[in-house]
Every structure is written in C-alpha cells, then in structure tokens.
Amino acid sequence: MLKATGYQDSPALTGQSSDGDIPHGRELSFAWLSGTVMTGLTSVLLMGAALYVSFQGQNNFSTAYEALRLAAPQPETITRTDMNAKSDRVRPVARTRSELETIEASIRENVDGRDIIRKQPFMRIRATLATAGTALSSDIPTYDPVAILSATAPTTSDNPEVNTDIYGAEVEGEVAMKLAPMPVSFVPPRAINDQTAALYVRQSVETAYADVEPGALAYASAVPGVRELGIADTDTLLTGVAENVTVIPQTTSADELGLGRTERILTMKDVTPLDEVLKKNGFTDAMVAAITNTLHNVFPVVELPRGARLRILFGPSRTSNSLIPYRMSIYVHDDRNNTDVHRATVALTDKGQYVLGLKPAPITFPEEDTEEINVANLPSIYRSIWETGRKHDLDDATIKHIIGMYAYDVDMNKRIGAGDSIEILETEPDASGQQDLLYVGLTLGTNLRQLYRFVSPDGGVSYLDPEGQTGKRFLNRRPLKGGGTLRSRFGYRIHPIFHTRKLHTGVDLAAPRGTPIYAAGDGAIEFAGRQSGYGNKVEIKHVNGYETAYAHMNAFAKGIKVGTKVRQGQIIGYVGTTGYSTGPHLHFEVKINGNLVDPLSVKLPRENTLRAQDQGAFKKVVAQINDLMQRAPAPVSVASN
Incomplete structure (x- = not known):
C-alpha cells in the first residue's frame, strides 16, 4: 500500500561516508556537519564583534583593557570580590588620594623700603582623578575648543605681586629685617671641601667633550624613541606609578556595555x-x-x-x-x-x-x-578634571582655566587611566574670595605635565613648563566643536569604500552634520574648494613649514577663500559628508615640510617660549613652588571649650 502511494524501498541513512570526501546520497558526515555548524557560529560572533566595536567607536577589543594603562602589579595589591554582582569575579580596586591642605611659609617682601618677613598660607590639593562621573559633573559645559582658546588667552593679573619669595628660616608672626655691613674680620665657614671641588671639575671636563646626539625631526625619527617603545620620557618620568592595583582582563558582560x-x-x-x-x-x-x-x-x-x-x-x-x-x-x-x-x-x-x-x-x-x-565608568579626561575640581571646591572659572592650560597638549576626549592624578597650588582667598593659581601638575599614565605661574615684567601672566615653554600648542589636534568622535586613525587601513589597503593620511573625527570646524592654528588659506574624493576641502598654511587640511565639509564659512588669513579657533566650515565618505565627519590632516604626520601623536611646537632675560627669575619661581609642594601641611588648631 505504501508503494502504491509513492514510497520506495531505499537503504537506511548511514554515517559511514568516505573520509575526506563530500558525502553523497544517503551518507552523513559528522565532521562536515560539525564544521558547518562551527563556521556559522564563528561568523555570527565575528559579525557581532565588528558591530559592537563599531557602535562603541573603537578600533579593536583591546581598548577597554588598555584604557587602564596600569603599571605591573606590585607585591602589595588590593582585591575585593564584587558582592553586588551575581558572579564571583574579582574587580580591580585602586587606592584613591584626596588631600586639601593648608601649608605655611615665611615670605620675604619689601614694604616702604623695609624687608618684612611674615607667615603666608597657601592651599594645596593632591588627588587622584575621579574614575567615575557623578552628579557633581552632570551639568558641565560641552567640550568646546573655542571656549578653551579664550581661557588660555594671555592675561594680566589683578594681583601680579603674588609672593612666593620663601625665607629660609621659619618665623612666627611678622618681623622686620635690617641689613648691616659685614665686619672685615668675619670669615665665613667653608661650604665645600677640596675633594668635592675636584670631583666637580673632573665631571665638568668630561661632559664638555661628550657626544651629543642631534635632535631628529618629529616626523622622520631615524630610530624608535622612548615613546615608540612604550617607555615614558626620562624628563617627565612619573615619581610614583599606579600601584596596589590588580588588573584582571575579563570578558565584558552585558551589564558593562553601559555604565556599571x-x-x-x-x-x-x-x-x-x-x-x-x-x-x-x-x-x-x-x-x-x-x-x-x-x-x-x-x-x-x-x-x-x-x-x-x-x-x-x-x-x-x-x-x-x-x-x-x-x-x-x-x-x-x-x-x-x-x-x-x-x-x-x-x-x-x-x-x-x-x-x-x-x-x-x-x-x-x-x-x-x-x-x-570599572572600565565602563572611566570618564573622559575633560569630565574627570571637572569632577575632581568640584569635589575639592574649586570654582568653575579655575577648572576651565586648568583645562585650557592642557587642552592643546592632551586629548581631552580620551578616557583617564586608573592612578592618573592632579596637584594644584593656590594662594589663600583674599577679602573678596579671589585666589591665584600658582601651579598645576597633571599626571596621565607615566607622563607628568607641570605648569608654573610666571608674571613677566610687563605684568603679563603665563603658565610655563619647567623649561619655560607655554602649555599651549600652536595647533589644535581636534579642531571642531566638541572635539568629535575618533572613528579612524592615521595609518594603513582597509578603505571603507574601495576595500583596498591604503594609507589613511589623517584622522576621521565624526560629528553631526553642520558642526562648526575651526582653524587649528593661525595661518592663511591656500585652497578652498572641491577636490576629488576629499569633497569640500580647506588647506591652511602655517608658519615653520606646517600645513593643515580639512575635508568632507558640508559648506565653507563666510569669507573663506584663497589668501584669507585666519586665526586659531575661527570657524572655517561645517561638518559634512561630501566626496568619498560614509557619513558626516571631518578628515583632518597635518603636514610638516610636505610630510604627512599623525595629527594626534606628532610633537607640536609650543606657541612661545620664555625670554632669555627672564630665565633666571622663572627658575627662582620654579624652585620656590617646588619647595611649597614638598612642605608638610600646617598643624590644625583646635579651639578648647
């Protein structure tokens, strides 16, 4: 009866297929079946991974682990099992530092021709940068390079005579100094012996004939430098790295895709x-x-x-x-x-x-x-400085000023690392509550960036690094409102449209269509028009062989044409997606003497340096501030009932 309906007698299914051959007829190959299933699963995982890092704005999965930027764990570590999660995994725990101290020093000043020694208090902050953004920084202004530019503009101080002239001996209250001629019979004690003098002379002679390696161009280093090897510059080596932190690479859970x-x-x-x-x-x-x-x-x-x-x-x-x-x-x-x-x-x-x-x-x-x-919680450097500043009662104007001092040298949109820290020295508030910022030391990873307040003879106030250079670069590395989101770095990559391996000659900073684009530095427009795959493009020539280019613009700003002189922070166009582009973004390029360089990592010159005639006074200021930063806090007096 079954045969009458169309069924036929056939051999049963068998798993005995020929090894290495494609199964035929009613043969089954478990090896082929397993391979097909594994191929499908692998494809789904790879596509999911690609979509995840794409939506997160990352280039690879290692970003979260690298974001910690921690030194190797020391023998003394702190770990704590997370009691709040459903798993028993161990989270890294870092020691935090939060010190707001008053320090005192004996300051020498001249009043009506008399030298007076008096006690003067200073406010000192030493803190690790906040590793999470809370309500303290929920209302901060959007990161805007134009606002930062105004914050770093040269200023004159209402109180240019802030005194850090430290007197060696500690005094109580206030005393007057009187200078008298030294007696002829006075013989000062020896401050140096013959052995020390001989050692000094020998070292001076030896170093006078030492070979000095000439400096290499920033874009054409002959051998890998310490930065390329992943080692901090010796002159900016951090005095203390992030210790007592246990780092455990882990798979990101669904709970950590957002804030954890x-x-x-x-x-x-x-x-x-x-x-x-x-x-x-x-x-x-x-x-x-x-x-x-x-x-x-x-x-x-x-x-x-x-x-x-x-x-x-x-x-x-x-x-x-x-x-x-x-x-x-x-x-x-x-x-x-x-x-x-x-x-x-x-x-x-x-x-x-x-x-x-x-x-x-x-x-x-x-x-x-x-x-x-929690890597998912690590805020940007910009927000972390705001969070830390407000936690230590800094006013918003001072926080903006601090950010402006570093904005041209530091990528403010980058996430902080555990152990990053900041040090600040201010004067005590005066009768009106006004304080003067004397020093800021920002530690990111293993790099310590120090800036000291210096008042020039004409009353101008600037913040200089220990070598007497301003903290401001003459080019902005992310010249658009908000800084954009980094989508593609400088270097070889698979082109998103042509799918061939090509050199990406700049960086792509994604932003909504119409976002203002600024001139990265002062200069003159060399090109403004449409250019092949770049779409609407602007090229600016700066001093000393530097050039910048801005591509895929939606439109040019009014008055932008060849020959127009622009200033740093001036709007030159708006973000678009013209030319060979897959979405609205700014393609930003930097050239030095005709050579393309990575805009985010190339060493850029400072805007200006200290005059030779002011070097001595500045070195004295640096020594005095360093002394204040090393002093023990003033004892706290407790009133008795």
Whole structure:
C-alpha cells in the first residue's frame, strides 16, 4: 500500500561516508556537519564583534583593557570580590588620594623700603582623578575648543605681586629685617671641601667633550624613541606609578556595555559634617535631605567622627550619563576593639526614594580610601578634571582655566587611566574670595605635565613648563566643536569604500552634520574648494613649514577663500559628508615640510617660549613652588571649650 502511494524501498541513512570526501546520497558526515555548524557560529560572533566595536567607536577589543594603562602589579595589591554582582569575579580596586591642605611659609617682601618677613598660607590639593562621573559633573559645559582658546588667552593679573619669595628660616608672626655691613674680620665657614671641588671639575671636563646626539625631526625619527617603545620620557618620568592595583582582563558582560556599578570606601581623617562629605561624593541636595530624614531615628548624628567609614555603592542613572548612589553605609570605628561597627545603611528604591536597608556583606576595610575600577565608568579626561575640581571646591572659572592650560597638549576626549592624578597650588582667598593659581601638575599614565605661574615684567601672566615653554600648542589636534568622535586613525587601513589597503593620511573625527570646524592654528588659506574624493576641502598654511587640511565639509564659512588669513579657533566650515565618505565627519590632516604626520601623536611646537632675560627669575619661581609642594601641611588648631 505504501508503494502504491509513492514510497520506495531505499537503504537506511548511514554515517559511514568516505573520509575526506563530500558525502553523497544517503551518507552523513559528522565532521562536515560539525564544521558547518562551527563556521556559522564563528561568523555570527565575528559579525557581532565588528558591530559592537563599531557602535562603541573603537578600533579593536583591546581598548577597554588598555584604557587602564596600569603599571605591573606590585607585591602589595588590593582585591575585593564584587558582592553586588551575581558572579564571583574579582574587580580591580585602586587606592584613591584626596588631600586639601593648608601649608605655611615665611615670605620675604619689601614694604616702604623695609624687608618684612611674615607667615603666608597657601592651599594645596593632591588627588587622584575621579574614575567615575557623578552628579557633581552632570551639568558641565560641552567640550568646546573655542571656549578653551579664550581661557588660555594671555592675561594680566589683578594681583601680579603674588609672593612666593620663601625665607629660609621659619618665623612666627611678622618681623622686620635690617641689613648691616659685614665686619672685615668675619670669615665665613667653608661650604665645600677640596675633594668635592675636584670631583666637580673632573665631571665638568668630561661632559664638555661628550657626544651629543642631534635632535631628529618629529616626523622622520631615524630610530624608535622612548615613546615608540612604550617607555615614558626620562624628563617627565612619573615619581610614583599606579600601584596596589590588580588588573584582571575579563570578558565584558552585558551589564558593562553601559555604565556599571562601583563601590567607593572613604575614611574620615577628622570630624566631618555628613552632608559635606556626601555632596562631595555625588549626592545632590535633594538626596542629602532625603538621606538625613531617613537616618534621623537610627543615626541622628550630623557629623561623622574621626575614623568613621562610608561605603558608597554607585550605579547608572536612568536619566543621565552619570553614576548615582544606590546604597550608602556608615561604620563607626571602635577604638577599644579596633573594629568597624556598622551603624546604618540607606538604599535607593525603584521609586527613587532612600529607605533604610540591610547591612551589606562584610569586607576587610583598607587603611586608605579605595574605589573599584570599572572600565565602563572611566570618564573622559575633560569630565574627570571637572569632577575632581568640584569635589575639592574649586570654582568653575579655575577648572576651565586648568583645562585650557592642557587642552592643546592632551586629548581631552580620551578616557583617564586608573592612578592618573592632579596637584594644584593656590594662594589663600583674599577679602573678596579671589585666589591665584600658582601651579598645576597633571599626571596621565607615566607622563607628568607641570605648569608654573610666571608674571613677566610687563605684568603679563603665563603658565610655563619647567623649561619655560607655554602649555599651549600652536595647533589644535581636534579642531571642531566638541572635539568629535575618533572613528579612524592615521595609518594603513582597509578603505571603507574601495576595500583596498591604503594609507589613511589623517584622522576621521565624526560629528553631526553642520558642526562648526575651526582653524587649528593661525595661518592663511591656500585652497578652498572641491577636490576629488576629499569633497569640500580647506588647506591652511602655517608658519615653520606646517600645513593643515580639512575635508568632507558640508559648506565653507563666510569669507573663506584663497589668501584669507585666519586665526586659531575661527570657524572655517561645517561638518559634512561630501566626496568619498560614509557619513558626516571631518578628515583632518597635518603636514610638516610636505610630510604627512599623525595629527594626534606628532610633537607640536609650543606657541612661545620664555625670554632669555627672564630665565633666571622663572627658575627662582620654579624652585620656590617646588619647595611649597614638598612642605608638610600646617598643624590644625583646635579651639578648647
């Protein structure tokens, strides 16, 4: 009956196919079947990986691990199992530093022809850069090179006579100095012996005939330099690298595609108001008020005693690109038993209210403040400086000034690394609350960038590095509003349209259509028009053999034509996608003496250097500020009742 309906007798299916041959007829090859399935899975994973890094604006998967930029772990490390996640993986934990200190020095000044010695206080900040953005920096202005340009413009000080002329001996109060002629019979003691003098002479003679390697061009280095080898410059070697950090490469989980959770541990070094420490750690006024009301019955104390600890768990906000406090726990130190006793915990509910919560899982508290490092949370250098500055009560104008001092030498859109830090020295506030910024030291990775305040004889105020050069480069590396998103670097790549391996002669900075494009530096327009695959293009000639090019513009700014002189920060066009382009972006090129270079890494000259006649005065300022940065903080006086 089955045969009548069309069925026929046939051999059964068999897995005994000929080895190495394609299976025929009713033969099955498990090797071929497995290979087909594996090929499909691999293709799906590769396509998913390509889409992920593309949407993230990355070039490869190693970005997250490299973003840590940490030194090799030292024998003493800190690790803590993440009690808040569903896994037992270990997250890196870094020690954080946050010091706002008052230091005092005996300053010598001339008043009405008399030398006066008096005590003068200074404010010193030493802190690691914030590794997460919170409500403290949620309202900061958008990164804009034009605004930064105005912040770094030459200024004159309302108080050019800020005195750092340190007197060697410490004095109390104020004393007057009187100079008298030295007696003829006075014989000063020896300050140097014959052996030391002979050693100095020998070294002077030997170094006088030493071979000096001539400097190579920035774009034509004959041998790999220390930067190419991944080693920090010896003259900017960091005095202390990021230690006590455990780095564990890990697969990014779905929870970490956006901002992830992180826990911060703080120890009170002195009696501290609770609301003050909360506001400096990402709690808004509304949050502080809600937490205070919630704690009223179980922890009515408004001040945290010395040695008290806070455990703050942060998580992503639903409404902003910031971390918000999910949970906060208070521990009070028991000196008798040398233990930390849990006193209260508040937690954020789904309705946005803070309620009393359960005691979190116990941990061993470290001696110093720490914070978990979540690569997804690492903010840009720009936002991190804002976050850190506001945490230490710097006014917004000072923070803008600090960013402007480094914006031409540092890629502000780049993420910070764990252990990056900043040092700041200011004068004490005067009667009007005005403070003068004397010194900033920014440590990124293993590179320390120092800038010292110097007032020239004509009253002009500038910030110079230890060699007497300004922190401002004469070319901006990312000349468009907001800095753009880096989509393609300089170097060989597979062309996105022609699919051939070609040299990418610049960098691609993606931005919305119509975003203003600025002149990277002062110069004259050499070309403004349409050019083959570049679309609408502008070329600017600068001094000393430097040239810049801007391609794929949507339109040119008014008045941009050949021969027009432009200044740094002037709008020359708008982002578009003309020519061979797959989306709106700026293709930016830099040439030095006709040679194409990487705009993001080439060493660029400073705008100006210190005059020879001012070198001596500047070196004295550097020595005095370095002395202040090394001094111990002034003792804190406690009033008795």
